[in-house]
Amino acid sequence: MFSRLRLAAFDMDGTLLNEQSQMTEATKEACRLLQASGCKLVLSTGRTYASAQLPIGGFAFDGYVCSNGATVLEADGTLVQHAALPLEMIQQAVHTLRQEPIYYELHDTESNRWMVQEDRERIETLIEEDASVEGVSLRRFSFYEWSRVVPLAEMMQRIATGESKIVKLFVWHPVPEALVPVREQLERWSDQADITSSGKHNVEVIPKGVSKWEGLTYFCRKWGIAPEQVMAFGDAENDREALSNVGFPVVMENASPAMKELARFIAPHHDEDGVARFIRERVLADG
Template identity: 70%
Template sequence: MLLTPRLAAFDMDGTLLNEHSQMADATKEACRMLREQGCKLVISTGRTYGSAQIPIDSFPFDGYVCSNGATIYEADGSMVRRTTLPKEMVSGAIHALRQEAIYYELHDTASNRWMVKEDRERLEALVEEDTSVEGISMRRFAFYKLARVVPLAELLEGVESGETEVVKLFIWHNNPQRLDWVREQLEPWSHCSSITTSGQHNVEIIPHGVSKWEGLLYFCHKWGISSEQVMAFGDAENDREALTEAGYSVAMENASPEIKEVARFLAPHHNEDGVARFIRERVLGSK
């Protein structure tokens, strides 16, 4: 029996995109065919809206849940909801993280990825340290091409004044065990923030109560779609809520064992057109 979703939600890295961070032609074609059947298509990602636009090459999605649900955008890019981290939490986290050589970015409502100028040299050494780590090319791209680097005092002033509204802290290290230290440092703000991850080498700090699923509910309510009619694709911990609540939950073959246990269905590897193959075979009924 073919599946009949009315809304399909796609995680990006490790799911919709291949290992080159590209949305393959086969995936675009499968999504187009899915839309022709009347299914809404929504991006559901930890990326900022600006970063999410880079690999999809102007493909027309119907909505965007970004920064793990902290920001929500309509198809035309207009922001309809944002949930920010408390100013004092952001300032405190910056001071805590600067104690060690830990790669971190502050993502704001304008899709900026802020980095502290005074930390630049030691973070560059960290990024260049191990080229074998999965995701290292993405870190380099963000570090050299996407990051907005400003002096510490200027960044703190922007946060305190409200000019910079931070929705997520992205923290990365090539040694996953160092992230345990990060979790300890951020424990004092556990009442107003949550920690999730999109891979073993990072943690992502988002406002308490925020998730991709909470973001997707905005579109469900807008279009009159029930949770049972949602198909959600994902591969990591930050997809857990969506895969738990969606009627058609699909984990990728490359997903963690814990996430595979949550999902009802399994799609092929993200680097083997997994999303496209699942849509064609289980929804469209073609090979």
């Protein structure tokens, strides 16, 4: 069945990574074996390229689809394709987000995660509230280690001049229900941007028509690979387009029932080396 497989694409959080946001040694070894069989491996993630590098520990993927497809990079990290959000839409959306008690970042083509200085104290209070909530440790790491903090006026100036090309707005809250009204407000720009999510605690705004699948088609064209020769692993809403277009859609056991409806295959839970087990027990075992 899998003899025609030529490309495997992996979502990260909730899929390739365990609950500690790590790519385990078992997963790395299974991916090496798959790669050695002649299959190209591509990371397909909502993360920026820089934040995607940390948990994979130097594993050599053949390409990267980052920021939900808004940036596409070669194996060496060279940016080969990108799409930016419209200037006026960003300005208006940031003004809207600043009125809400939420965590938000602006991601650009250079993997920078921008924060507005005037909102930093409010955001810090939010991420210090509950250490048990999914993603809090990652949010804290981003807040203290990755984020570039500038005054609002400077941020708007960087965007206006094109010095910073914003490819994604990332919104997070420890209480998923709190994101419902925020998402509703962001929907007013649905003619200019797509609203998606990589988990129940976040909302992600990306350029219209951009998706992980759209990013993966760059590599399909480059390597002469047909959609039916592609396998995609995923678990969340931002994996929908990829799972809907590939020949081998694999959804994780931890995914929602709605996402499992897209599956041709179900892989074990992401915190139980689900990707590694599926590769070894199904793909490689099938020859």
